Each structure stands twice: as structure tokens, then as C-alpha cells.
Amino acid sequence: MLFNSYVFMLAFLPLTLLVYFLLGRLPERIQLNKLFLVLASFVFYGYNNPNYVPIIVFSILINYALSQMMLASEKKILRLPLMVLGLGLNLGVLFYFKYHDFFASNMNAFFGTNWALYRLALPLGISFFTFQQLSYVIDSYRRTVPRYNILDYALFVTFFPQLVAGPIVLHSEIVPQFADKKNRHFNFDNFAPGLYAFALGLFKKVIVADTFGIAVEAGFADALSLNTVEAWFVAIGYTLQLYFDFSGYCDVATGVGLMFNIRIPLNFNSPYKSLNIREFWQRWHITLSRFLTNYIYFPLGGNRKGTLRTYVNLMVVFLASGLWHGAGWLFLLWGLMHGAASVAYRIFRKQYDDLHPALQWILTFGFVIVAWVFFRATSLTDALAIVKSMLMMDFGPIRDSITTAFALPGGIRPGYNAIFMMAWYVLSLFACLGMKNTYEKTMAFRPTIWNALMTVILILYVTLSLSKVSVFLYFNF
Numbered sequence: 001m002l003f004n005s006y007v008f009m010l011a012f013l014p015l016t017l018l019v020y021f022l023l024g025r026l027p028e029r030i031q032l033n034k035l036f037l038v039l040a041s042f043v044f045y046g047y048n049n050p051n052y053v054p055i056i057v058f059s060i061l062i063n064y065a066l067s068q069m070m071l072a073s074e075k076k077i078l079r080l081p082l083m084v085l086g087l088g089l090n091l092g093v094l095f096y097f098k099y100h101d102f103f104a105s106n107m108n109a110f111f112g113t114n115w116a117l118y119r120l121a122l123p124l125g126i127s128f129f130t131f132q133q134l135s136y137v138i139d140s141y142r143r144t145v146p147r148y149n150i151l152d153y154a155l156f157v158t159f160f161p162q163l164v165a166g167p168i169v170l171h172s173e174i175v176p177q178f179a180d181k182k183n184r185h186f187n188f189d190n191f192a193p194g195l196y197a198f199a200l201g202l203f204k205k206v207i208v209a210d211t212f213g214i215a216v217e218a219g220f221a222d223a224l225s226l227n228t229v230e231a232w233f234v235a236i237g238y239t240l241q242l243y244f245d246f247s248g249y250c251d252v253a254t255g256v257g258l259m260f261n262i263r264i265p266l267n268f269n270s271p272y273k274s275l276n277i278r279e280f281w282q283r284w285h286i287t288l289s290r291f292l293t294n295y296i297y298f299p300l301g302g303n304r305k306g307t308l309r310t311y312v313n314l315m316v317v318f319l320a321s322g323l324w325h326g327a328g329w330l331f332l333l334w335g336l337m338h339g340a341a342s343v344a345y346r347i348f349r350k351q352y353d354d355l356h357p358a359l360q361w362i363l364t365f366g367f368v369i370v371a372w373v374f375f376r377a378t379s380l381t382d383a384l385a386i387v388k389s390m391l392m393m394d395f396g397p398i399r400d401s402i403t404t405a406f407a408l409p410g411g412i413r414p415g416y417n418a419i420f421m422m423a424w425y426v427l428s429l430f431a432c433l434g435m436k437n438t439y440e441k442t443m444a445f446r447p448t449i450w451n452a453l454m455t456v457i458l459i460l461y462v463t464l465s466l467s468k469v470s471v472f473l474y475f476n477f
Helices: 008-025 031-046 050-071 076-111 127-140 148-160 171-179 190-220 227-260 277-283 286-297 307-325 329-347 351-353 357-376 380-391 401-407 412-436 438-445 451-466
Strands: none
Touching: 008 031, 008 451, 031 050, 031 148, 031 277, 031 380, 050 076, 050 127, 050 148, 076 127, 076 277, 076 351, 127 148, 148 171, 171 438, 190 227, 190 380, 190 401, 190 451, 227 380, 227 401, 227 412, 227 438, 277 286, 277 329, 286 307, 286 351, 307 329, 329 351, 329 357, 329 380, 357 380, 401 412
């Protein structure tokens, strides 16, 4: 089910909230509200494709059983094979659905083999709930987690606001909140900022990101013939599309969580304000960076085994990040680019930090824009063509297929589309760089008439704009 759909906004969300808080009025020992929320999350997950519900159900049952056996054993030597089994099963399922065809097609191309391609549809959110459970399995091996009951564990995995596109939450961030008695009851002080964040997130996705998406699609579809002006607008357009799409999803997840009195951890914190690549990854997809740091970088030795080993560990982490995002060479190349930039920053940090902050921002943002081209392109040829056009000083007009994405409703004054496009870019960049993000706004939220009016207007506007529903970009990962 999509957040930006009529069925979610007008039926699923209000009904789920109503029933959840009504059941929360039952005696504490009766946890029907938790059970209901787990079942509702399965409905949310399987709405478009019920066939994938058994996958997540079996994943929960197997991982829970393995964790319980590890927590019951005091001997590390007995826990180790269970952890290895858990890692193998989780990564094996992820490989089967997400990476098998990529691996098989490359084996066929390089070695002349004849491996079959399954062409399976990727189960929604499999990368997210797999990593989330991996963290619990590994922490169970370390015996740093409490022994939750199966209902609490299932709710930790399936809570629908963060199920399909993150954040990758830790058990300690979610389960205790559901155990808090006061969170079982409706709380206007949480609901109001939650609804506000929900409205802002949908506006970012439906109105801003999807508008940029039309122009970006047109540009990448004709990547080989773009002039310099078009290439820059397309590259920056995707940079902004991805920002508002992912930021919008994070706002929606945070907002819906708050409506249930659950504070989902921050996952997106104005990353385009970053002055260096390290800061960028402290602001972009924060929980993925945390997972890769805690469960790959540190176990590899982190920065404790010498300079060269530190650089190798960084490259491994960023290659894993690229591969996590998708099964393709361009995703790996994107990860390699960010890994190389992170290593370069460590090597030249003193000289870099001595630069003027404005120059630091230009270098960081410019690199991020170019790297996103490789992330978005469907082939290396297209990516290189766009980057080449960005550098060739081949100035010319912007084609109508790009500018019409920003036309006023009804095709009013079509000759002004380029001006409207410029306004979209300037205002969007200003929003990224010069305004508080939604997390900052909700932390300081006050239930004023203005905020209430803005929330209502945004929700009505978004609802009237849902004629063409599009998937959040991170649903694909």
C-alpha cells in the first residue's frame, strides 16, 4: 500500500488509528492493540501483492527462534553456529530475490555459462526488514538484547510506517515505546505535529518530487543528446527529486509514527547543507550509515588497524552501501565514488577544512550531483554522456519535454515554462538549504491556527493531486 494513495489516506490510516486506540483502553495485560497493529501492518504490506506476506512472516518466525536460542545459551561456541545460520538465511533470501539475476547474468556474460534468470519481483522493503532483523540476530549473539515475546518482536519488525523504506530501527528504539502505558492512548500533543509532518511529507513527494521526476525522466530518456544547460538541469533535477522523495517519505513515516505516539529515529537531516562527504553521510540515510558502521566497519577493525586498513574498510562499507541500494554495476560504481571521496577527505582533511565554507559546500554538493547521475542512469554510456555534456560548454535552449513538467495547470502561458522551471529550482534549493527541515519543525511545533490551516491546505491539495500515483523511490531498494 502506498502512503500517497486514497485507500491509505482515507481508509487505512484513520481506521487503524481508531481501532488501535480503542483497543488500547483494554486492561494492560490484554495486548489486542499490539496484535491488531501487527495484523494491520501485514495488510499494509500485502495490499498490492499478498504473495509476499508469507516471506516476511517466515522471516520473523525464523529470526525470532534463532535469537531466542542464542539468548538462552551462555556459551559463545553454541551461539556462533546459530548466528552464522541466521546470517546465511537472511542474506540468502535477500540474494535470491534481489541479486540472483545480477550474479547469474554476469556469470553468463563473463564465463559463457547458462544460468537461468528468475526475473522475480522484488518483495517490498526486503532490504530494510532484512537488515533490521540482522541487527537483532547479531545483537542476540552478543547477548545485548532482552528476550522479547513474539508479539513485541513482530511489531518491532512490521510497524508499517517504517516497514517498507526504513528507517532501519533498533529494537531499543521501538519496543520500549510500545510498552509505555501512556502511549496506548490518543495524545493530541503527538497527533498534531504528526499530522503536520505527514502533510509536509506528502506535499514533498506528490507535488515537488514527482514534478521533478517528469523532467528527469525526459532528460535521462534522451541522455545522449543533452546540451550543457539541459544536462545540468537534469542532474540537479534528479538531485532534488531524490531529496524531496526520500525526505518526504521520512516525514510521512515520522508523522504517522507520532500519530501512534511512537518516535521513529531521525533518518534524514538536511544532507545538502553538508560541507564535506563525511557530514553528508551523517545526514543522509542516517540509520543505514549506522548499520553499516556498527555491523561492517567496526567488525572489520574500523580505524584501529592502521591507515591503509582504515581506507580499505571504508571502501568495503561504501561498496556494500552501493550494492544494498541495487543489483547493478552503476550502484557499485556509485558506492565506489563515495568511498573514494571519503578516503580522499581523510587524506586531505586538513587542507580541505582550511578552505572557505562556501567552497567546501560547492565541492561537496557538486560531487553529490555528479554521483547521483551514475545512481540514476540506466547505463554507463548514458551516465558518461550526461557528465560529458555538463562539462562541454555546449550551451543552448532547454527542450520542451523538460520544461513542460513545470507548466501551470491547464497549459497557461506555455512560453513561460522555462521561467516557471527556474522558479521551481530556486525555491526547491532554498527549501533544502535555507529552511528548517521537518524534524526541526516538529520538535518546535505549536498547535497554532496557522499550522492547522497549513496542514489542512496541504492535505487537501495533495488529495486532489493523487490522479497519478507514483511509488516512493526508496521502495525500489
